[in-house]
Amino acid sequence: MKRKLIALLAVAVLAGATYVLGYSTLFTVSSVEVMGSNKPITTGITKGEKLARVEPRAISAKIEMLDWVESADVSRNWINGKVVISLTPRTPIAIYKDQVIDSSGSSFVPQGEPPQGLIEINAASIEDAVKAVAFFTELPEELNSTLTVVKVRATGALVLLLENNGKKVEVRWGIDSDNELKTKVYKALITLPENADIKRVDVSAPHAPIVK
Structure with a gap:
């Protein structure tokens, strides 16, 4: 008899908690704050909605479908x-036409004006532009930091x-190969006093570079 009473009490408590969380006017959404974006986004959450029904x-998964969002964290204050x-937007490092590209190769239309100092990509397609980003992110920082434009030929x-x-x-540069050797050749050439005013270097054949 005692066990049955305890079981009934447990069920009653659980039912009460379920009602309070899911159906009563207590624990409802009072406000929604979005951090990390200056522009409004659709959250799917409405004021007065039950907090327990906010998943x-x-x-997070819905918001992360936005191409410019890297991650989204959702918290509820009971x-x-x-x-x-809390949104973490993607950080662009290159620009291709009206799109920007981050270090992971994700392309997206920027929210507002793109930041200054992005590496410009000239290519026939966004796919080629993404490949160009993958290429230059593997270059040494001392070379990467001086890069302003990457052109991808047909x-x-x-x-x-x-x-x-x-x-x-x-x-x-030629095709994406022998990059370590090409980097060494380029660095060696520009340090030579006689190359102080060079305007063009061809390292596509790194064992026979051309300087102009």
Whole structure:
């Protein structure tokens, strides 16, 4: 008899908790705050909705479908009813026409004006542009930091525009291969005193580079 009473009490408590969380006017959404974005987004959450029915994982997954969002974290405050959505936007490192590309190769239309200093990609398609980003992110930082433009030719050959002591240097890189050797050759060439004013370097055949 005692066991039955305990079981009934447990069921009653569970039912009461379920009602309070899911159906009563207590624990409802009082407000929704989105952090990490200056523009409004559709969250699917309405004021007055039951907090228990707000599913953080489902909402995060929905928001992360936005191409410019890298991650979304959703939290519920059971005391004041506030739902906070923290967004981590993707950080672009290159620009191709009206799209920007981040280090993972994801392309998206920027929210507002794109930041200054992005590497410009000239290519026939977004796919080629993404490949160009994958290429230059593997370059040494000392070379990558001077890169301003990457051109992708129809043959797949790459042409880089680099800055060297305040001057522009066009580097005909060729295809994406022997990059470590090409980097060493380029660095060796620009350090030579006689190459102080060079405007073009061809390292597509790194064992026989051409300087102009």
